[in-house]
Amino acid sequence: MLIALVAVLHVFVSHFAVGGGFFLVVTETLARRQKDAAVLDYCRRQSRFFALLTLVFGAISGVGIWFTIGLVSPEATSTLIHTFVWAWAIEWVFFFVEIAAAIIYYKTWDSLPAHDHLIVGWIYVVAAWMSLFVINGILTFMLTPGRWIQTQNFWDGMFNPTFLPSLVARTAVSVVLAGIFGYITLPKQEGREKVARWAALWIIAGALVLPLALRWYFARIPQFSQVYLNGVLTGVRHAVRGGVGFTLVALLIAIVCGLWQPRWMRPPVVAVLVVCGLGMIGAGEYLREFVRKPWVINQVVYANDIRASQVEMLQSTGVRHTAQFLLTDDTASAAYGKNLFHLQCGSCHAAGGYRSMKRRADGWDAEFAADVLQHLPMMHGTMPPYAGNEEDRKALGSYLAGLNPPWHFNITDANRLEIGGKVFDSRCGHCHTINGKFRPLRGVFEKQTPSQVQDMFPVLGGMSPDMPNFNAPDDQAQALAFYISHEANQPLPANPAPAEMPSGSPHSQLIFPAGPLQEVR
Numbered sequence: 001m002l003i004a005l006v007a008v009l010h011v012f013v014s015h016f017a018v019g020g021g022f023f024l025v026v027t028e029t030l031a032r033r034q035k036d037a038a039v040l041d042y043c044r045r046q047s048r049f050f051a052l053l054t055l056v057f058g059a060i061s062g063v064g065i066w067f068t069i070g071l072v073s074p075e076a077t078s079t080l081i082h083t084f085v086w087a088w089a090i091e092w093v094f095f096f097v098e099i100a101a102a103i104i105y106y107k108t109w110d111s112l113p114a115h116d117h118l119i120v121g122w123i124y125v126v127a128a129w130m131s132l133f134v135i136n137g138i139l140t141f142m143l144t145p146g147r148w149i150q151t152q153n154f155w156d157g158m159f160n161p162t163f164l165p166s167l168v169a170r171t172a173v174s175v176v177l178a179g180i181f182g183y184i185t186l187p188k189q190e191g192r193e194k195v196a197r198w199a200a201l202w203i204i205a206g207a208l209v210l211p212l213a214l215r216w217y218f219a220r221i222p223q224f225s226q227v228y229l230n231g232v233l234t235g236v237r238h239a240v241r242g243g244v245g246f247t248l249v250a251l252l253i254a255i256v257c258g259l260w261q262p263r264w265m266r267p268p269v270v271a272v273l274v275v276c277g278l279g280m281i282g283a284g285e286y287l288r289e290f291v292r293k294p295w296v297i298n299q300v301v302y303a304n305d306i307r308a309s310q311v312e313m314l315q316s317t318g319v320r321h322t323a324q325f326l327l328t329d330d331t332a333s334a335a336y337g338k339n340l341f342h343l344q345c346g347s348c349h350a351a352g353g354y355r356s357m358k359r360r361a362d363g364w365d366a367e368f369a370a371d372v373l374q375h376l377p378m379m380h381g382t383m384p385p386y387a388g389n390e391e392d393r394k395a396l397g398s399y400l401a402g403l404n405p406p407w408h409f410n411i412t413d414a415n416r417l418e419i420g421g422k423v424f425d426s427r428c429g430h431c432h433t434i435n436g437k438f439r440p441l442r443g444v445f446e447k448q449t450p451s452q453v454q455d456m457f458p459v460l461g462g463m464s465p466d467m468p469n470f471n472a473p474d475d476q477a478q479a480l481a482f483y484i485s486h487e488a489n490q491p492l493p494a495n496p497a498p499a500e501m502p503s504g505s506p507h508s509q510l511i512f513p514a515g516p517l518q519e520v521r
Contacts, residue, residue, distance in 0.1 A: 015173050021124045042185065046182065074305065144220065180199075226291075
């Protein structure tokens, strides 16, 4: 969350730094050609606001990103630095030129000839866009390293499969934000309507290009990432809808209040526009981060900062011989399990709080929790494989099970369905739905009675290597069987949403294979 807070605000301002400079120089050029003193005065005021926001906040928040990612993902951060050391060096040169040009541009309205002043502005525009150009290559590498995996070649990593569509999309976003922030210093009287209509054109132009660029981008992302975009995961679905919604609202405001009725472009409307711009960036960055999971760098470093090349070794030898920050190496102690949680889960989860494991592990016993750790990639979400041996799994399983008190129910006919649903969420819901999109069980349990469903529980672990063993107490098993049978036999809507997932994705197959199920029946 700290990375998201710092990074989204930084990206918001840094994209304005790219588009806003272009907006300023083009506007100044047109104003000088038309000898429009009011618009020139607007450009002067806008350049002050522009320099303060982009140079001061942009630079400080950029340092904040390095600080936060270095703490949360040191291995991934180190990989990006070492792989692209010359790219970073080049980007920092562009950033230095960008800062110098912005300061000179703002300070020399009266001391430089118009021609020279515009040259300084264009130097800024080129340096700012080239800074975006370089960083875009590094960011897209994290999702689509492409041929770099085989060649380890700098250029293969930089000019990867999503480089160009992402560059176009980010440039379009920069143009939208340039128009939005163009309203911050809008003239009060003379030139107001002219500038309002001009800024609206920037928003409209960027908003029209953006969907095409994103369609191109999403067509180039890996298959395992595309599956997240089909509505399976609630957070992704909300991010897609939010991004589209914010863009449409900004476009509507630009057309109505920018082009049609510029006098309506008052501070409250401008504030809504700024929120829409921030929402667009937040939704886009959320999607960019999420569709990469369970990786930080695809096929190289997992989200918990463990290299893919280390997993097999850690599953064989365990963590205590290799981890540098374990407070104890006594695998039987509660402290060891807690250490493992912070080491291997803490990048994405808190024990109780953000992405709480206390909530997710409610109802687990130590045996079931340890077994679940063997099947993390199959869970509803984006989990890397557990990198530890059997002792590690037992220690972490005990810690997770100890986050909540054991369940004790007084099950009656009145509460059987409710408790069965709770048991389903705890024991099955991390990998399955019954009538939903994510590995639906309706086809397996439809027309099955509760007793027939319960008869299958003891053999679940033998049906597939991807299934943990079922070991819930008998009363919970009975309630679960009743709930599954009840839900699987409910009438479906007339036009139910398809439950299929794209083939080839890690979530495209049900855990239950057809053959063994037929034999059990």
